[in-house]
Amino acid sequence: MQCPKCGFEGGREIFHFSGNASVSGILSFRKCPECGHLVQNDEISADEQYQGPQPWGLNKFRGHVFKGKNK
Numbered sequence: 920m921q922c923p924k925c926g927f928e929g930g931r932e933i934f935h936f937s938g939n940a941s942v943s944g945i946l947s948f949r950k951c952p953e954c955g956h957l958v959q960n961d962e963i964s965a966d967e968q969y970q971g972p973q974p975w976g977l978n979k980f981r982g983h984v985f986k987g988k989n990k
Contacts, residue, residue, distance in 0.1 A: 922951040922958055934958060 921928040934949035940959050948957045 920949065920958060920960060922954060922956055924956040925951060925954040927951055927953040931960065934960070 920931055920934050929952070931949065933952055935952065937948040937950050937957060940946035940948050945961060945963050947960050947962050949960050950957055
């Protein structure tokens with residue numbers, strides 16, 4: 920990805936996921952780590968290697984069920 924404002928370039932995982940830009944979740948906003956500008960990104964067509972359990976760069980708790988402390 921490349922920021923159109925400052926020109927910073929890096930992988931999608933470096934740009935912080937800020938939220939969905941479309942209802943379907945295909946388009947998202949990601950924040951540039953250098954200047955904070957929001958960059959619109961097409962999450963489906965982005966071709967990157969899978970690097971862990973986080974889908975599309977969302978946090979590691981997505982899909983987990985929390986039942987509280989064991990007694």
